Amino acid sequence: MYKAPTICPVCYGKMNIEVLRCSNCNSKLEGNFEMNEFASLSNENVEFLRLYLLNRGNLSKVSEILKVSYPTVLNKFNKLLQDLGYSSNDEIQNKTEEEIISSEKKKILDDLEKGLLKPKEAVEKLKSLRG
Numbered sequence: 001m002y003k004a005p006t007i008c009p010v011c012y013g014k015m016n017i018e019v020l021r022c023s024n025c026n027s028k029l030e031g032n033f034e035m036n037e038f039a040s041l042s043n044e045n046v047e048f049l050r051l052y053l054l055n056r057g058n059l060s061k062v063s064e065i066l067k068v069s070y071p072t073v074l075n076k077f078n079k080l081l082q083d084l085g086y087s088s089n090d091e092i093q094n095k096t097e098e099e100i101i102s103s104e105k106k107k108i109l110d111d112l113e114k115g116l117l118k119p120k121e122a123v124e125k126l127k128s129l130r131g
Contacts, residue, residue: 006040037084
């Protein structure tokens with residue numbers, strides 16, 4: 001089965017569904033049905049969303065599975081939100097920076113706890129972070 005187009009190839013307007021058919025009994029329902037925001041997602045975004053949901057919203061786990069950095073996964077997540085129309089670019093940028101700084105702080109504290117950093121080094125690194 002093909003994915004329903006969401007954009008008109010002629011005028012680039014928004015497409016609607018007019019006929020729904022039951023695959024079991026072949027009944028048909030006609031009308032003007034709007035597709036939800038998930039129907040317009042790219043295949044890449046759909047696969048990312050599936051992985052995100054399967055991992056119960058844990059972006060760190062998604063990062064491990066995809067073998068990419070946490071900031072890269074965070075950017076993919078923010079792109080997904082933007083494509084769904086849930087956030088503006090400014091909101092996404094602010095949250096991305098805050099989450100990256102928070103992640104860096106956590107890493108520094110973890111390294112300190114594991115003995116990979118001396119307390120003085122940890123303090124300096126924490127001071128160098130914005131926020």
